[in-house]
Amino acid sequence: MYVSDRLKNMAESATIKMAQLARELKSQGHEVISLSLGEPDFDTPTHIKEAATKALADGYTKYTPVPGLVELQEAIVTKFKRDNKLDFDKNQIVVSNGAKQSLANLSLSLLNEGDEVVIFAPYWVSYKEIIKLSGAVPVYVHATIDNDFKITGSQLEAAITDKTRMILFSSPCNPTGTVYTKADFEPLVAVLEKYTDLLIVSDEIYEYINFLEAGHFSIxxxxxxxxxxxxxxxxxxxxxxxxxxxxYMAAPLWVAKACAKMQGQFTSGANAFGQKAAVDALLGDMTPTREMNQTFRKRRDLVIGLLKDIDGFKVNFPEGAFYVFPNISALYGKSADGKVINSSADFCEYILYTAHVAIVAGSAFGADDCVRIAYSASEEQLEEAMRRIKKAVEALV
Ligand SMILES: Cc1ncc(COP(=O)(O)O)c(C=O)c1O
Known part of the structure; x- marks a missing residue:
């Protein structure tokens, strides 16, 4: 009996692993502050929950069409027009069990063994594994904190070969919080215009957590x-x-059809009453979403202010999502109790066991000189966590 090579080649999710270690420490009675998960710490807005309850009562309990309830597809079309000035037909929309499945659908439906996918690094942990699952090869273009984690046109061009099928990135970005503006995209688009066979996959799941005056801009x-x-x-x-x-995704029709075919054999349509409530999320009162944005923005300012005060931490000013991604490589070579810190994983382990704060090693995101701190926690927790991290860093020799 054995597990597949496919599974053997797959890395365990570093964020989930860190959360697990934090839970273990907690169960031993330690007061652990977890800043490791990519999850807002708010409940779903009440009107959306009520819409789901009503949908259940109204009998939304059956299979739905594979690409989604027509009314949700239509609501998504409306959202794209309203928020992004983008025109799609409802047949171009495929609803899935999370954006993660949308990405898996794309990878499994479109990529062959040996195809290349250019991924902007630092990247979200799952991109790499989802691409590898199809037999395709992830090719990384690395951006650093000195450039606010934005890649340049020449970097992108250098990564493209005759095997490249797709480019993939998130803006606002997990793990860096970086937001590409129209001006940031222009040099990249100038390159992409030359390679007309490339599909451009833009992960915009953090669209509403964007602190820029100009708001979200889609490539x-x-x-x-x-x-x-x-x-x-x-x-x-x-x-x-x-x-x-x-x-969900909005895609060229042939891509949407391919993904729906794939999804039809795996999971079918997403859950019925959730989809019905999702219509209310998109078309209903957006006040809670705006309030969450404001709260995240305040926390971002708080965390950045406190991190700047820690020697050895280099921070930039991320404009979206709920992550900061400081460079901590100045601390490499230092030690505590004779144990030398040589990597982001060493540092996170040290912080977890010394300061009881869970953060994630940048190596999981393709940047071993950084760590990811998710500020989806209360201001009190964030202040306490930063105080503990500072103390632990000051103890390094
Ligand atoms: C960049 C990015 N894309 C996609 C996802 C997946 O989102 P979903 O919960 O919709 O599967 C995440 C979740 O952490 C993410 O950070």
Whole structure:
């Protein structure tokens, strides 16, 4: 008996592993502050929960069409028009069990063994594994904190080969919080215009957690490439609906059809009453989403202010999501109790066991000189966590 090579080649999710270690420490009676998970710490807004309850009572308990309830597809079309000035037909929308499944659908439906996918690094942990599952090869383009974790046109061009099928990135970005503006995209689009066979997958799941005055800008707004863009989005972050498992994509029709075919054999349509409530999320009162945004923004300012005060931490000023991604490589070579810290994983382990704060090693996101801190916690918890981290860092020799 054995597990598949496919599984053997798959890394365990570093964020889930860190959360597990934190839970273990907690169960031993330690007061652990967990800043490791990519999950808003708010409940789903009441009107969305009520819509789900009503949908259950109204009999939304059966299989739905594989690409989603027509009324949700239509609500998504309306949302794209309203928020992004993007025009899609409802047949271009595929609703899935989370944006994660949307990405898995894309990978499994479109990629062959040996195809290459250019991924902007630092990247969200699952991109790499989801791409590898299809037999395709992830190719990384690395951005650093000195450039606010934004990649340049020449970096992108250097990564493209005749095997490249797709490029994949998130903005706002997990893990860096980086938000690409229209101006940031322009040099990248200039490159993409030359490679007309490439599909551009834009993961916009943090769209509503964006602190820029100008708001969110989708790369699909560039007319020259819009027909090759797939926009992935979902309900987990902006509406605090992580446990509902609902995401979606808007894609060229042939891509949407391919993904629906794939999903039809795996999971079918996403859950019926959740989809019905998701219509209310998109078309109903957005005040709770705006309030969450404001709360995250205040916390971002708080955390950045406190991190700047820690020697050895280099921080930038992320404009979205709920993560900061400081560079801590200045601390490498230092030690505590004779144990030398040589990597982001060493540092996170040290912080977990010394300060009882769970954060995630940058190596999981393709940047071993950084760590990811999720500020989806109360201001009191964040202040206490930063105080503990500072104390632990000051104890290093
Ligand atoms: C960049 C990014 N994309 C996609 C997802 C997956 O979201 P969902 O809960 O909709 O599967 C996450 C969740 O952490 C994410 O950070």
């Amino acid at each position: 699909a707004n560039f007319d020259s490439i819009k027909d090759r863009c797939v926009v992935v989005n979902g309900f987990s972050k902006g509406f605090s609906m992580t446990g509902w498992r609902l995401g």
